[in-house]
Amino acid sequence: MSSSQELLYLNREQVAAVGPTMAEIIAAVEKGFVELGSGRVEMPPKPGIHPGEGENNFIHAMPAYIPAMRSAGVKWVSGFPGNQAKGLPYITGLLILNDPDTGIPLAVMDCTWITAMRTGAASAISARHLARPESSKIGLLACGVQGHTNLEAMKALFPLKKVMAYDTSAEQSRKLPAFGASLGLDVEIVDDPRRAVTGCDIVVTSGPILKKPHATIQAGWLDEGAFASLVDFDSYWSRDALRQADKWTTDHLGQYCFYRDRLGYFQQCPEVYAELGELVTGKKPGRQKPGERTFAANLGLAVDDMAVAPLVFGRAVEEKIGTWVTL
Amino acid sequence: MSSSQELLYLNREQVAAVGPTMAEIIAAVEKGFVELGSGRVEMPPKPGIHPGEGENNFIHAMPAYIPAMRSAGVKWVSGFPGNQAKGLPYITGLLILNDPDTGIPLAVMDCTWITAMRTGAASAISARHLARPESSKIGLLACGVQGHTNLEAMKALFPLKKVMAYDTSAEQSRKLPAFGASLGLDVEIVDDPRRAVTGCDIVVTSGPILKKPHATIQAGWLDEGAFASLVDFDSYWSRDALRQADKWTTDHLGQYCFYRDRLGYFQQCPEVYAELGELVTGKKPGRQKPGERTFAANLGLAVDDMAVAPLVFGRAVEEKIGTWVTL
Numbered sequence: 001m002s003s004s005q006e007l008l009y010l011n012r013e014q015v016a017a018v019g020p021t022m023a024e025i026i027a028a029v030e031k032g033f034v035e036l037g038s039g040r041v042e043m044p045p046k047p048g049i050h051p052g053e054g055e056n057n058f059i060h061a062m063p064a065y066i067p068a069m070r071s072a073g074v075k076w077v078s079g080f081p082g083n084q085a086k087g088l089p090y091i092t093g094l095l096i097l098n099d100p101d102t103g104i105p106l107a108v109m110d111c112t113w114i115t116a117m118r119t120g121a122a123s124a125i126s127a128r129h130l131a132r133p134e135s136s137k138i139g140l141l142a143c144g145v146q147g148h149t150n151l152e153a154m155k156a157l158f159p160l161k162k163v164m165a166y167d168t169s170a171e172q173s174r175k176l177p178a179f180g181a182s183l184g185l186d187v188e189i190v191d192d193p194r195r196a197v198t199g200c201d202i203v204v205t206s207g208p209i210l211k212k213p214h215a216t217i218q219a220g221w222l223d224e225g226a227f228a229s230l231v232d233f234d235s236y237w238s239r240d241a242l243r244q245a246d247k248w249t250t251d252h253l254g255q256y257c258f259y260r261d262r263l264g265y266f267q268q269c270p271e272v273y274a275e276l277g278e279l280v281t282g283k284k285p286g287r288q289k290p291g292e293r294t295f296a297a298n299l300g301l302a303v304d305d306m307a308v309a310p311l312v313f314g315r316a317v318e319e320k321i322g323t324w325v326t327l
Numbered sequence: 328m329s330s331s332q333e334l335l336y337l338n339r340e341q342v343a344a345v346g347p348t349m350a351e352i353i354a355a356v357e358k359g360f361v362e363l364g365s366g367r368v369e370m371p372p373k374p375g376i377h378p379g380e381g382e383n384n385f386i387h388a389m390p391a392y393i394p395a396m397r398s399a400g401v402k403w404v405s406g407f408p409g410n411q412a413k414g415l416p417y418i419t420g421l422l423i424l425n426d427p428d429t430g431i432p433l434a435v436m437d438c439t440w441i442t443a444m445r446t447g448a449a450s451a452i453s454a455r456h457l458a459r460p461e462s463s464k465i466g467l468l469a470c471g472v473q474g475h476t477n478l479e480a481m482k483a484l485f486p487l488k489k490v491m492a493y494d495t496s497a498e499q500s501r502k503l504p505a506f507g508a509s510l511g512l513d514v515e516i517v518d519d520p521r522r523a524v525t526g527c528d529i530v531v532t533s534g535p536i537l538k539k540p541h542a543t544i545q546a547g548w549l550d551e552g553a554f555a556s557l558v559d560f561d562s563y564w565s566r567d568a569l570r571q572a573d574k575w576t577t578d579h580l581g582q583y584c585f586y587r588d589r590l591g592y593f594q595q596c597p598e599v600y601a602e603l604g605e606l607v608t609g610k611k612p613g614r615q616k617p618g619e620r621t622f623a624a625n626l627g628l629a630v631d632d633m634a635v636a637p638l639v640f641g642r643a644v645e646e647k648i649g650t651w652v653t654l
Contacts, residue, residue, distance in 0.1 A: 009336065009435075009652055011652060011653045011654055012653075012654060013653075042376045042377060042378075043376075044374030044375065044376070045374060046374070047371030047372060047373070047374060047388070047390055048371065048390070049369045049371070049390050049391065049392035049399055050369060050392070051369075051392045051394070051399040051425070051427035051428075051430065052427050052428050052429070052430070053428075057430060058430075059390070059392075059399065059401075059425060059430055061374070061388040061390050061401050061403075063374055063375070063376050063386070063388050063403075064376065065376035065377070065378045065386075067378070072376055072378040072386065074386075074388050074401075074403050076388075076390075076401050076403075076423050076432075078425060078429075078430025078431070079430065080428075080429050080430040083429055083430070083431075086429070088429055088431065089431075092429075092430060092431045092432065092654070093430075093432065094423055094432055094435065096403050096421055096423075098378070098386060098405060100378035100379050101378075101379050101380075102379070102405075102407055102410055102413070102415055102419075103378065103379070103384060103385075103386055103405025103406070103407040103410070103419060103420075104405070104410075104415065104416075104419045105403075105419065105420065105421055108336075108421065108435055110654060323650075323652055325336050325338060325650055326338045326339075326340075327338055327339060327419070327437060
């Protein structure tokens with residue numbers, strides 16, 4: 001069934017059913033960043049098209065080749081903000097995994113589960129190098145998909161006990177207490193966003209990504225010694241709050257500069273101290289003092305996805321999940 | 328079955344079975360070039376990865392959005408020259424077609440049939456503007472897949488009668504006489520490449536693409552008034568032969584300059600007179616005198632593929648061909 005002339009298709013539910021654990025995904029993404037930080041990943045800039053009426057609609061091609069993981073392929077992922085009003089998902093897309101020896105497609109899989117999980121994993125890998133190891137209290141600002149997967153990833157690496165969760169929509173935070181309980185965490189839903197920042201060791205913001213930040217979080221809210229992961233770029237933070245950063249990092253300097261200089265995000269943000277690949281390879285130290293305020297502004301890269309895809313594919317084959325079709 | 332949460336998968340045989348005619352494909356690709364030439368296509372540069380041992384291995388992402396054709400998607404196509412020795416196809420890949428209103432994938436289809444047909448179609452569209460309308464004798468240098476589809480496309484637009492066919496491999500040209508006969512054409516296999524050039528109204532070269540041209544075709548071989556389509560770039564032509572060009576065209580100036588200035592193809596070739604989009608929109612005239620020697624060096628663009636994909640998808644749905652899978 002799995003000859004080179006057959007292709008495995010995995011839909012959204014099947015990818016989730018294959019479900020590598022978050023710890024496995026963190027290990028895979030970390031390996032991807034070791035390779036990236038060692039200059040051994042081919043990852044060209046991601047081009048995009050922008051169909052339809054919505055000015056924020058996009059479909060991006062995210063190709064990468066990670067020789068050490070025998071992973072070659074592309075994620076073709078769309079974000080159409082207007083979909084939610086139609087009862088359709090904001091993010092949809094497919095990932096194609098190829099045989100690196102022949103270029104022949106091995107698998108087509110829904111990319112939404114992988115996208116959600118690997119984004120949380122990347123935050124946690126940044127935190128491993130930038131947060132205090134004893135971090136036990138986490139603040140989440142926005143409790144959507146990314147709030148959940150970032151929480152799960154941080155729980156895999158830190159002795160978390162308490163979650164302070166804020167969202168502008170009560171509907172969004174509704175499922176978080178049960179999810180937190182399933183991880184052994186006590187979740188407190190708060191109405192004041194400051195309570196999800198001040199007193200927290202780790203803060204994750206994951207609201208909508210905006211070119212003009214809503215800048216809810218003010219200077220003085222983030223404690224000394226805390227770490228923040230900015231899944232929604234700089235949208236949640238006032239410039240004065242960001243000026244308190246001791247270390248400001250990203251997952252890819254080239255793409256960060258593109259977003260800043262060409263697309264208009266990350267205006268007046270601190271200078272980039274390190275890329276995630278430099279932290280995981282030890283080329284630059286992470287946290288050096290207990291009192292540092294540290295930040296990760298990770299953009300999400302093709303290497304994240306392509307580090308996870310072979311794991312999903314291999315396990316789906318083993319577990320006989322998915323649909324084989326003829327090429 | 329065809330709700331927005333289902334995806335149609337079409338394999339190689341199914342795409343061919345859906346099979347729009349070459350005339351329909353020419354019409355679709357021409358419409359794509361009208362849109363491109365009018366500045367109404369979004370087609371970012373194609374990024375690639377280069378897995379495996381072979382130095383010429385590639386996998387390219389080719390995204391495009393053609394609003395007027397309601398076509399948005401990407402072709403992810405690989406070329407691994409070493410595959411042929413393993414009994415595997417040189418070119419493989421998939422095309423993803425998305426709903427331009429929601430970004431949601433509508434179909435995943437094998438891209439090899441479309442790639443072969445649209446490349447012939449683009450040659451023929453160039454010829455419509457650059458060859459003499461009464462062209463009746465065609466020379467083919469290399470008789471592989473592209474020799475066949477270019478012949479079929481030229482036959483759709485010109486009163487062809489005679490084919491002079493040359494290939495370095497007798498095996499490659501073995502199937503051409505029967506294929507030509509099926510189109511009502513008399514095919515003569517020749518051992519001397521000059522006989523597939525001199526005396527021909529239209530010449531199509533489609534051997535391997537080489538950075539250092541083998542330059543088989545010499546100055547004086549191509550008749551006055553003839554048109555040549557260079558599917559294999561400039562590989563078949565001596566510089567002296569190319570210097571005899573009166574009009575030298577391409578399908579995309581930006582990508583042509585990238586191939587010339589960054590990748591090292593098309594060295595010492597004539598200046599580009601026009602893009603194909605300028606010819607089909609009438610912004611520049613094609614052939615103006617019976618004696619002109621005219622050339623098309625088309626690179627193959629995402630707009631070619633994405634112009635054809637909705638035609639294949641729509642007809643597959645009508646004809647109930649392919650496999651529906653859940654997203």
